[in-house]
Amino acid sequence: MKNITVIGSGTMGNGIAHVFAQSGFNVTLVDISKEALDRGISTISKNLDRQVAKGTLTEADKTATLSRITPSTELAAGVSKADLVVEAATENVDLKLKIFRDMDANAPANCILATNTSSISITRIAAATKRADKVIGMHFMNPVPVMKLVEVIRGYNTTDAVTASIMELSKQLGKVPVEVNDYPGFVANKILMPMINEAIITLHEGVAGVEEIDTVMKLGMAHPMGPLRLADFIGLDVCLYIMRVLQEGFGNPKYAPCPLLVNMVQAGHLGDKTKTGFYDYSDPKNPVVAARFRK
Numbered sequence: 001m002k003n004i005t006v007i008g009s010g011t012m013g014n015g016i017a018h019v020f021a022q023s024g025f026n027v028t029l030v031d032i033s034k035e036a037l038d039r040g041i042s043t044i045s046k047n048l049d050r051q052v053a054k055g056t057l058t059e060a061d062k063t064a065t066l067s068r069i070t071p072s073t074e075l076a077a078g079v080s081k082a083d084l085v086v087e088a089a090t091e092n093v094d095l096k097l098k099i100f101r102d103m104d105a106n107a108p109a110n111c112i113l114a115t116n117t118s119s120i121s122i123t124r125i126a127a128a129t130k131r132a133d134k135v136i137g138m139h140f141m142n143p144v145p146v147m148k149l150v151e152v153i154r155g156y157n158t159t160d161a162v163t164a165s166i167m168e169l170s171k172q173l174g175k176v177p178v179e180v181n182d183y184p185g186f187v188a189n190k191i192l193m194p195m196i197n198e199a200i201i202t203l204h205e206g207v208a209g210v211e212e213i214d215t216v217m218k219l220g221m222a223h224p225m226g227p228l229r230l231a232d233f234i235g236l237d238v239c240l241y242i243m244r245v246l247q248e249g250f251g252n253p254k255y256a257p258c259p260l261l262v263n264m265v266q267a268g269h270l271g272d273k274t275k276t277g278f279y280d281y282s283d284p285k286n287p288v289v290a291a292r293f294r295k
Helices: 011-022 034-054 059-067 075-079 093-106 122-126 160-172 188-204 210-221 227-234 236-250 259-266
Strands: 003-007 026-030 069-072 084-087 112-115 135-140 149-154 176-181
Touching (some): 003 011, 011 059, 059 069, 084 093, 093 122, 122 135, 149 160, 188 210
16 A cells, blocks of 8 residues: 545644655545644644654654655545545544545445544445445544554454454554454544543542543553543543443443533533533643532
8 A cells, every 4th residue: 555545634634644644654634624724734733843842753753754655635536546545534423424425426436435434333334335345434533643452343344354454453553453353443532432421420420520530540540641631531422322322222220420420521621622621621731620519
């Protein structure tokens, strides 16, 4: 594989484009507007600057990485010469199905179609195409340039050859791929999201406060970030969406989202992205517990 197309230039998309380009691949980064692409390229440039400042990358490496990324607002043209397309659009089923239909219609016959979805069924997405055997999940972790894990998710019809190819490709990016099967939440979110939901329930029931819950998990369980801070980082809307995917997919009431989580999303308190969630991010460098949750 030489030519990679990434659909979506947001947080995950620009990170995926970054690691592919830094690893020597030609990358076409596709989004719906020039403004979105400019923001994505700017983020990549700033993240490369951080690597240069840390001494893990040279200025020449940064320049070469950026030169390998071609922005495009045309999906059809963007995928026309791709060996692999990685879709990293918003976590919305209908949107992803449309994108995959369009990718399938315009990408070369031998092109592998991957999705960075964190919870949507790979098999369901593959069914929207005429190449279900070449559809696979590549679930990168955020922030993509830093985190080593890639969940490689096999759909019901994904072939061994395609899976092996993506496993090897992930290693070429300096990542650690883990092969999993296509069930709601895969591995990462099937375990992580109920833990986050339980932390929210613990807060909702008054067992302990925000900082206390996060401190217990950081110091007692060696988590680098407490579950409530992590929920804010991920986005409370994303957490709620994934909990509902788990609840619907398994039909088990243990996956029911906490009412507090539901209310916070309905109120628009989504975490980092709205500057308020369990913490207040008015000063991003010094988040404090949100006023609502202070004692």
